[in-house]
Amino acid sequence: MLAKGRGTYKYFTKNHMLYEHNQETNRLEYLIPKRTSLRHRLPMGDQGFIDFVAHLLEINPKKRPTESEALKHPWLSYPYEPISA
Structure with missing residues (x-):
C-alpha cells in the first residue's frame, strides 16, 4: 500500500x-x-465492538475486509435493546 x-x-x-x-x-x-492497544484506546465493555473496529483497521490490505465483508461482521447482528428512561 x-x-x-x-x-x-x-x-x-x-x-x-x-x-x-x-x-x-x-x-x-x-x-x-506509542505502543498501545485498541482496548486501551476504546475503554468500554463491548468487546464485540472493539473486535469490529480492529477488523476494519487491519493494516494489511489483503486481510482488511471489503465493505460487504465488514457488513457481515457478527457485531452488526447483535440485537439492540434501547435503554428506557
Missing part, C-alpha cells in the same frame, strides 16, 4: 520507516508511535 501511495515519500523512508521533517533543525526525525 505504501509503495503505491502518491505522497508516501513525504512521510516514509524507502524502508517504510515513519519520519517527519523538523522545520527548526532542518533534519529528518523518526516518529515512533
Whole structure:
C-alpha cells in the first residue's frame, strides 16, 4: 500500500520507516508511535465492538475486509435493546 501511495515519500523512508521533517533543525526525525492497544484506546465493555473496529483497521490490505465483508461482521447482528428512561 505504501509503495503505491502518491505522497508516501513525504512521510516514509524507502524502508517504510515513519519520519517527519523538523522545520527548526532542518533534519529528518523518526516518529515512533506509542505502543498501545485498541482496548486501551476504546475503554468500554463491548468487546464485540472493539473486535469490529480492529477488523476494519487491519493494516494489511489483503486481510482488511471489503465493505460487504465488514457488513457481515457478527457485531452488526447483535440485537439492540434501547435503554428506557
